[in-house]
Structures are given as C-alpha cells and as structure tokens.
Amino acid sequence: MTDIALISLPKLDIKAPLLALGQLKSCVESNGFICKTFDFNMWLYQNTKNTELSTIWDPLDSTLTDEKMLQLKQQEITEFANRFINEIIYPVNPKIIGLTVFSFWTFPVLKLFLKELKKIYSGKIIIGGPALTSLQEQNIKEVELLIKNNLIDDFISGDAELSLVEYLKGNKLFPGINNYAYNNNFVRDDIPFADFSDFDLSIYKSHLYISASRGCVRKCSFCNVPLLWSKYTSKSAEHIFKEITNYRKKYNIGHFRFVDSLVNGNQKLFLDLLKKLSDYNKRNVEKITWSGQFIVREINQTPVEMFDLIKSSGCATLIIGIESGSEKVRYELKKPFSNQAVEFYLENFDRVGLKDIQPLMFVGFPTENSDDFQKSLDILDLFSKYKCVSKIGCEHPMLVIPGTPVHIEMEHYDIEHYEDYFNWTSKHNDYQTRIERFFIFIDKARKLGLYPASIGGSQNIFADFYKHSVVNKNLDVLKIIEGKKD
Numbered sequence: 229m230t231d232i233a234l235i236s237l238p239k240l241d242i243k244a245p246l247l248a249l250g251q252l253k254s255c256v257e258s259n260g261f262i263c264k265t266f267d268f269n270m271w272l273y274q275n276t277k278n279t280e281l282s283t284i285w286d287p288l289d290s291t292l293t294d295e296k297m298l299q300l301k302q303q304e305i306t307e308f309a310n311r312f313i314n315e316i317i318y319p320v321n322p323k324i325i326g327l328t329v330f331s332f333w334t335f336p337v338l339k340l341f342l343k344e345l346k347k348i349y350s351g352k353i354i355i356g357g358p359a360l361t362s363l364q365e366q367n368i369k370e371v372e373l374l375i376k377n378n379l380i381d382d383f384i385s386g387d388a389e390l391s392l393v394e395y396l397k398g399n400k401l402f403p404g405i406n407n408y409a410y411n412n413n414f415v416r417d418d419i420p421f422a423d424f425s426d427f428d429l430s431i432y433k434s435h436l437y438i439s440a441s442r443g444c445v446r447k448c449s450f451c452n453v454p455l456l457w458s459k460y461t462s463k464s465a466e467h468i469f470k471e472i473t474n475y476r477k478k479y480n481i482g483h484f485r486f487v488d489s490l491v492n493g494n495q496k497l498f499l500d501l502l503k504k505l506s507d508y509n510k511r512n513v514e515k516i517t518w519s520g521q522f523i524v525r526e527i528n529q530t531p532v533e534m535f536d537l538i539k540s541s542g543c544a545t546l547i548i549g550i551e552s553g554s555e556k557v558r559y560e561l562k563k564p565f566s567n568q569a570v571e572f573y574l575e576n577f578d579r580v581g582l583k584d585i586q587p588l589m590f591v592g593f594p595t596e597n598s599d600d601f602q603k604s605l606d607i608l609d610l611f612s613k614y615k616c617v618s619k620i621g622c623e624h625p626m627l628v629i630p631g632t633p634v635h636i637e638m639e640h641y642d643i644e645h646y647e648d649y650f651n652w653t654s655k656h657n658d659y660q661t662r663i664e665r666f667f668i669f670i671d672k673a674r675k676l677g678l679y680p681a682s683i684g685g686s687q688n689i690f691a692d693f694y695k696h697s698v699v700n701k702n703l704d705v706l707k708i709i710e711g712k713k714d
Contacts, residue, residue, distance in 0.1 A: 229262075229321050229322070229323060230262050230263070230264050230320045230321060230322040230323065231256070231261040231262045231263060231322070231323055231324065231396060232256065232261065232262075232263050232264075232322060232323065232324040232325070232326055232392075232396065233263075233264045233265075233266060233317055233320055233322035233324070233325050233326070234249050234252055234253065234263060234264070234265045234266070234326045234327075234328070235265075235266045235267075235268050235317070235325065235326070235327050235328070236248075236249055236266075236267050236268060236269050236328045236330075237268055237269060237327060237328060237329070237330070237334055237337050237338055237341060238268065238269040238272055238273075238292045238334075238337055239269070239284075239285075239292040239293055239333070239334075239337070240269045240330060242269065242270055242273045242285065242432070242433075243432055243433040243435060243485070244432045244433065244435050244436055244437050244485065245265075245267050245270070245424055245427040245429075245432065245436075245437075246267065246269070246328060246437070247422060247436075247437035247438065247439060247487055248328060248357070248388075249265040249266075249267070249328070249426075250265065250422030250423050250424040250427075251389060251419070251422040251439075252265075252326075252388060252389065252392055253265050253422070253423045253426065254419075254420040254421060254422055254423040255389045255390070255392065255393055255419065255420060256392060256393060256396065257423065258420050259393045259396070259397075261393075261396050264320050264322065264426055265426040265427070266316055266317060266426070267427060268309075268312055268341070270431065270432070271312055271316065272305075272308055272312070273285060274431065275308060275311075276308070281301065281304060281305075283687070284301070284687075286681065287623050287681045288623060288681060288688045288691075289687050289688060290687055290688055290689045290692075291305075291687045292305070292333075292336070292337050293333035293334075293336065293337075294333070294336065294689050295336045296689075297687050297689060297692075298336045298337070298340065300687065302340065305337070305340060306340060306344060309340060309341050309344045309345075310344050313341075313344055313345055313348065313349070314348065317345075317349075318348060318349070322351060323351055323352065324351060324352040324353070324354060324396075325345065325349065325351065325352070325353050325354070326353075326354045326355070326356065326392070327341070327342075327353070327354075327355045327356075328355075328356065328357040329355050329356065329357040329358075329359040329360060329367075330357055330358055330359060331358060331359050332359055332364065332366060332367055332370075332649075334357070334359060335359070335367075335370045338355070338374075339374070339379070342374070342379040342380065343379070346378075346379060352381045352382065353379070353380045353381050353382075354380065354381060354382045354383060354384065354395065355371070355374070355380050355383050355384075356383060356384035356385070356388050356392070358456055360383055360384065360385040360386075360408075361385050361386050361387070361410065361412075361455075361456045362452055362455040362456055362631065363385075363408055363455055363631060364452070364455065364629065364630045364631050365630055365631075366630065368408070371383055382395070382400070382405065382406055383405075383406060384404050384405055384406075384410075385404045385407070385408045385410045386403070386404040386410025386411065386412050387410070387412050387414075387442070388404070389414070389419050390402070390414060391403065391404045391405055391410070412442065412457055412458075413459075413461070416439075416441075416442070416461065416462070416463045416467075417463050417464055417467045421471050421474050421475070422436075422438075422475075424436065424475075424479060429479060429481065434481060434482075434483060435481060435483035435484060435485050435519075436475055436479065436481050436483075436484055436485070437484070437485050437486075437487050438468075438471060438472060438475070438484045438485070438486055438487070439463075439486070439487050439488060440462060440463050440468045440486055440488050440491065440501075441460065441461060441462035441463065441488045441489070441490075441491075441493055441494075442456075442457040442460070442461050442462075442488075443456075443457035443458070443459055443460035443461060443489065443493075444457075444460055444489040444490060444493065445460050445490070445493040445494075445523075446490075446523065446562060446563070447562060447633070448549075448561055448562045448563060449560070449561045449562050449632065449633040449634045449637075449641070450551075450561055450590075450593070450626065450627070450628075450629070450632055450633075450634050451629075451632060452629045452631060452632055453489050455631045455632070460493050460494075462493065462494055462497055464497070465497050465500040465501040465504060466504075468501055469501060469504040469505065469508075472484055472505070472516060472518075473508065473516075476514075476516060482514060482515060482516055482517060483516075483517045483518065483519070483544065484516070484517070484518045484519075485518070485519045485520065485545075486518065486519065486520030486521070488520060488521065489521060490520075490521050490522060490523045491520035491521060491522055492522055492523060493523070495525075495534075498534075499531075499534060499537065501541075502534070502537035502538060502540075502541040503537060503541075505518070505541035505542055506537055506540040506541045506542075509540065509541065509542055510540075515542055516541075516542045517542040517543070517544045518541070518542055518543060518544065519543070519544050519545035519546070519547070519584075520545075520546065520547070521546075521547045521548070521549070522546040522547065522548050523548070523549065524548060524550070524563075524565045524569055524570060524573055525565060525569070526564075526565055526566065526569050527568070527569050527572050530569075530572070530573075532576065535576040535577065535579065535580045536580055538580065538582070539580040539581060539582060543582060544584055545584040545585075545586065545618075546577075546582070546584070546585050546586070547586045547588060547621065548573075548585065548586070548587050548588065549563065549587075549588045550563075550570060550587040550588060550589060550607070551563060551588065551589060551590055551593075552589070552590070552591075552593060552596065552600065552603070552604050553567070553589075553600075553603040553604035553605070553606055553607030553608075553610075554596065554599075554600035554601075554603040554604060555567055555603075556595075556600060557593050557595060557596050557600050560593065560595050560641075561593055561634075562633075567607070567610075570607075570610070571610065574610075574611075574613075574614040574616060574617065575614075577614070577616040578614050578615055578616045582616045583615070583616060583618065584616075584618045585614075585616045585617050585618065586617075586618060586619055586620065586621055587611060587617065587620050587621070588620070588621040588622070589604065589607075589620050589621065589622045589669070590622060590624070590625065590626050591604060591622075591625055591626065591662060591665040591666050591669050592625040592626035592657055592661070592662030592665055592666065593626050594626070594628070594634060594638075594641040594642050594643050594652075594654035594656065594657070595641060595642055595654070595656055596626075596656060596657060597656045597657070601665050601669075604669060605668075605669065605672055608620070608669075608672055608673055608676055608678060609676070611676075611678060612676040612677070612678060617678065619673075619678050619679060619680055620673050620678045620679060622666070622669065622670055622673065622679070624650075624666065624690065625650070625662035625663060625665065625666040625690065626662060627649045627650060628643065628646065628649060628652050629649060630649075641654065642654045642655040642656060650689070650690070659693075660694070660698050663690045663693065663694050663698075663705075664694075664702050664705045666690060667690075667691075667694075667705050667708045667709055668704075668705060668708070671708045691709045694706070694709060695709065
C-alpha cells in the first residue's frame with residue numbers, strides 16, 4: 229500500500245512536472261514512507277489538447293481558474309477528473325491523498341476534483357501549497373469551507389518539506405499542520421534533491437524545475453511573495469550547482485528552469501553560480517542551459533561582465549519584471565530603476581547574443597493615468613528594437629491582492645472603492661478602463677510580434693465582463709476582444 233499519493237492540479241505550466249511533488253517525494257521517502265506522485269495538470273492537457281477543450285490551455289482562458297467559467301465546462305471536466313481518479317489514483321491504493329493548491333485560482337478545480345474523489349475514496353485527504361501559505365483571507369475561508377463540508381481532513385501551510393514528514397509520523401502538532409503558524413526558516417541545503425522518477429519526462433518540454441532561493445530582495449507593492457516568504461533565503465552556489473549536475477546525470481535532461489522569484493537576488497552568489505556553470509559548459513560536450521526570473525538594477529550597480537557570464541553559463545530565457553513603461557509608476561510600485569537602465573540591459577543582452585528575453589508587464593496600477601499608460605505603449609516600441617526580446621508577458625490587468633502593500637494601504641495608492649482582486653476604482657482608473665487598456669496594450673504588442681497568444685476566442689473573465697456588463701463600450705476594444713481587429 230502507498231503511504232501517500234501527491235497530486236498537482238490545473239491550471240499550471242505544462243512544460244515540466246511540479247517541483248514540489250518531486251521535492252516532497254524525496255523528503256517523504258528518505259524517511260521510510262512510500263510516496264507516489266501524479267500530475268493531473270499534464271494528464272488533463274494530454275487528454276484535451278486535440279479536442280474542443282484545447283482552448284482551456286490558452287494563457288488568457290479562465291475556464292479552469294474561475295468558478296463561473298468552469299460551470300460552462302463542468303460536465304466535461306468532471307468526467308475527466310473521474311477518469312483520472314479511477315484509472316490513475318485508485319490502483320495505487322494510497323492511505324492518504326495530498327493535493328497541491330497553487331493559488332486562489334486552483335480552488336474551483338480543487339472543489340470539483342474533491343467531490344469526485346469522495347465518491348470512491350474513504351482515506352485521508354490533505355491539501356497544501358502556496359495558496360495556504362499566503363495567509364490571504366479569501367484562501368483561508370475556502371479552506372474552512374472545505375473542512376466544514378467534509379471534503380478534506382487536514383491542511384498544511386508553509387513549505388512542507390519537513391511538516392509533511394511529521395504529518396505522516398502522526399505529529400499534527402508540528403508548525404503549519406492545521407494552522408498557519410508555519411516556519412519556513414529551515415536550511416535549504418539540508419533538503420534532499422527532488423525525485424522525479426514517477427514521471428514520464430518524455431511528455432514534457434525537456435526541462436526540469438529547480439529552486440535556488442525563497443522570497444525576494446524587493447518588496448513590490450503589488451506582489452504577494454512576501455506573504456509566502458517573509459525574508460529572502462538562498463541555497464549556496466555550490467549546492468545549486470551540485471543539484472543541477474545531479475539531475476543532468478540522473479535524468480539526462482540539460483535544461484533547468486528556476487522557479488525562484490529572481491535568480492539574481494544575491495548578486496555575488498549569482499555570479500559565483502554563473503562561473504561554475506560556465507566552467508562546466510567549457511569542459512563538457514553536453515551543455516547545461518537554464519532559464520529564470522531576473523531583476524534589473526541601475527547601471528552603476530551592474531557589472532558588465534555579468535552579461536558575458538550569463539551567456540556562457542547557458543542562459544536560454546530571462547523573464548524580467550518591468551511592469552510599466554512609466555518610471556513614475558515603477559517607483560510607486562517599488563521597482564526603482566530607470567528606462568535608461570532597461571535599455572542598458574537590452575543592449576547588453578543583444579551584445580552577448582541572448583535570444584529569449586521576456587519582459588513582464590501589466591497595465592492599471594492604481595496611480596496609472598492616461599499619460600503613464602501611453603508610456604507603457606511606448607516601451608513596446610523600445611522592446612521591438614532589440615533582437616533579444618522574444619515576447620512580453622501580460623495576462624491580466626493589475627490585481628489588488630489582499631495582504632499586499634497596495635491592498636493594506638489603499639488610501640495611499642488612491643483606491644476609492646474595492647470589491648475584489650479585479651474590480652476596484654482609484655482616482656486614476658476603474659475596472660472598465662483597465663480592461664480597455666489591457667486589450668489595447670496586448671493588441672499593440674501582438675502587432676509588433678511581441679504577443680503570440682490568441683486574443684479572441686478564449687473564455688476570458690475580463691472579456692466576458694466587458695461584453696456583458698459594460699454599457700458604454702469602446703467599439704475598437706470590442707473588436708480586439710472578438711478577434712476582429714487587424
């Protein structure tokens with residue numbers, strides 16, 4: 229009998245198995261328990277990618293992440309959940325089933341999955357993940373309802389590398405088990421390397437996730453990372469390098485995607501790791517490549533040789549949080565770097581020959597006015613000048629997440645009315661304005677070749693709201709939403 233089966237739920241990236249599953253499996257099995265890991269996210273993708281449901285995987289599609297949208301496809305998704313439970317999970321006969329809850333947007337699918345699971349499974353069910361670690365009120369309420377409705381037995385908040393093992397030992401008094409008093413401040417170098425042996429890695433995109441750090445050195449006003457990890461901590465460069473080379477040898481996979489909030493939080497450690505990877509690539513025919521999230525610093529804080537090391541270390545993709553083309557807005561959201569610094573980085577990325585730089589952007593920060601928005605449109609022209617920029621990331625207008633500085637200090641950020649994440653009004657913009665700016669922005673990005681995702685055709689909550697709830701519509705925006713504008 230399997231002691232515990234761990235399952236990842238959609239909607240997640242389909243490029244690699246969830247790191248948490250491999251990490252928890254290694255922790256559990258190194259303590260003498262039997263653990264099986266399953267990727268329902270990838271299984272669902274494999275079974276829907278060539279069907280009419282394939283659109284649920286579009287970046288702008290909200291079918292799997294919004295309660296109302298999920299109801300439109302509830303019967304079909306329920307049938308798939310039932311198949312997965314009966315054909316994949318039930319045969320391993322687990323004593324306990326653990327489900328990952330990545331964010332607030334996982335709860336719609338989680339509840340659907342749990343209702344199907346309870347029809348045939350009488351063992352213990354536990355949930356955990358970032359959604360329970362963020363301490364957001366709406367997430368806590370969702371967990372309370374799951375317990376009240378007897379859909380789960382227990383939950384774990386915080387990073388579960390230690391607490392899940394204690395749970396399996398019967399120690400429910402350990403911090404984070406059925407409470408939110410977790411302790412994430414353990415030594416990361418002491419955790420065993422992740423175990424991905426349960427997964428058929430050939431069905432993914434030939435890379436593995438890896439984590440070098442937790443938290444962030446910045447405290448951006450819109451971001452919930454400080455809610456998950458109150459301080460920035462990192463593994464040593466030597467440990468990270470050994471972990472990467474271990475996976476390279478064990479799984480014959482050469483590309484690694486860092487899941488960290490940023491790879492260059494500790495610049496000295498980052499440079500040390502780059503040198504180790506560069507030396508490895510010089511000495512080996514089979515190279516290591518990597519991707520990750522990255523922050524821009526001002527020019528006087530940036531050693532020029534870093535760009536050459538980034539290239540020689542095997543960097544394939546850097547995702548960079550630029551957020552806005554307006555320096556005023558960036559400083560207000562606590563990203564204190566200039567557009568001159570942005571151009572300096574792009575020039576050097578071009579110089580060393582990087583090909584996949586992806587700026588992250590959003591529109592509709594509470595203090596963003598029409599002039600600020602125009603500057604965000606203008607920075608798209610700057611991005612299009614550089615060969616290194618492959619595309620931008622922008623999936624929704626600005627969200628005001630409970631617990632973040634912009635939510636706690638709404639008056640400071642000129643927010644006058646707040647209903648939920650999306651629907652709020654500031655002195656400078658409202659929900660309708662932000663939706664219009666969002667679609668205008670991604671339409672220009674698409675025309676510049678910086679936004680390959682489909683705009684029209686997806687089941688998108690912002691498009692749905694605009695089409696059905698807005699009275700005085702901008703007809704040009706409506707055409708963009710409907711995919712009719714060239």
